[in-house]
Amino acid sequence: MKLTSLILSFLIFLTFWSCCAPNSINPLSDYETADYDKRLEGTWYGKSETSTDVFLHIGKRKDDGTTQVISVEHKENGSLELVKIELIMFPTIIKDEYFMNIKVVEISDKSISAEVDYLFVKYKITPKNSLTFSFIDYDKIKESVRNGTLKGSIPKERKIADHNGNITKYLPSTDCVKITDTSQNIVKYFESTDIESLFPNPFKFKKVNQSFME
Numbered sequence: 051m052k053l054t055s056l057i058l059s060f061l062i063f064l065t066f067w068s069c070c071a072p073n074s075i076n077p078l079s080d081y082e083t084a085d086y087d088k089r090l091e092g093t094w095y096g097k098s099e100t101s102t103d104v105f106l107h108i109g110k111r112k113d114d115g116t117t118q119v120i121s122v123e124h125k126e127n128g129s130l131e132l133v134k135i136e137l138i139m140f141p142t143i144i145k146d147e148y149f150m151n152i153k154v155v156e157i158s159d160k161s162i163s164a165e166v167d168y169l170f171v172k173y174k175i176t177p178k179n180s181l182t183f184s185f186i187d188y189d190k191i192k193e194s195v196r197n198g199t200l201k202g203s204i205p206k207e208r209k210i211a212d213h214n215g216n217i218t219k220y221l222p223s224t225d226c227v228k229i230t231d232t233s234q235n236i237v238k239y240f241e242s243t244d245i246e247s248l249f250p251n252p253f254k255f256k257k258v259n260q261s262f263m264e
Contacts, residue, residue, distance in 0.1 A: 072191040073167045074202075074229035077142070077151035078237055084140035086110075087148070089175050090117075094255035102126065106255060116155065144240050148173050150183075166226060172249040179257035184249035192227050200239055201231040 094106040103124040111118045117139035122130060138153040152169045172184040195202035204227055229236065240248070 072227040073169050075167050076233045077168045079142040081140055087141045093258040094181055095258050096255040181255040183253045185251035186249055200229055202229040
């Protein structure tokens, strides 16, 4: 898995969908009243699908207090790849579960469209300093928007026609499912939905021992 795919699986999770990640014009809760989850600060270690070592460095930007993430991938050939990401990232607690509202401010490789608004991730930190991000199910959100459970828009599929004008196949749109519902209604949707099935795609990290810094 390339670094771009890996870091986006942490933030935007593009590798889990046939197009881009479902996103919302509204967060789950108000950014101005949100608590900062200090437990996320530090260096986290994980492995990509190709067993490449990956380190996430998470902390605050000194200018405005938004979250900064730097990802470094140590490749098997000894080379390093780096993606620097600046975020508005803040938690919301729903039924004792932690969710992260993520809005990308800037990403160094410019791989995220400016059309993407808030993304939702379920996360869990254990007492043994293990961090699991679970990624939202694209098809469930798409179907919930389609049947009116959530207000939003669904991108149209691209039609591929032969030389006679006959449709031969449909390809997924490169646009995103956009949730336009209110924060309150999205929270109600989460409360009434089986969270484990709504966020079935986990990615795990382990916190790097920082005792040498103390």
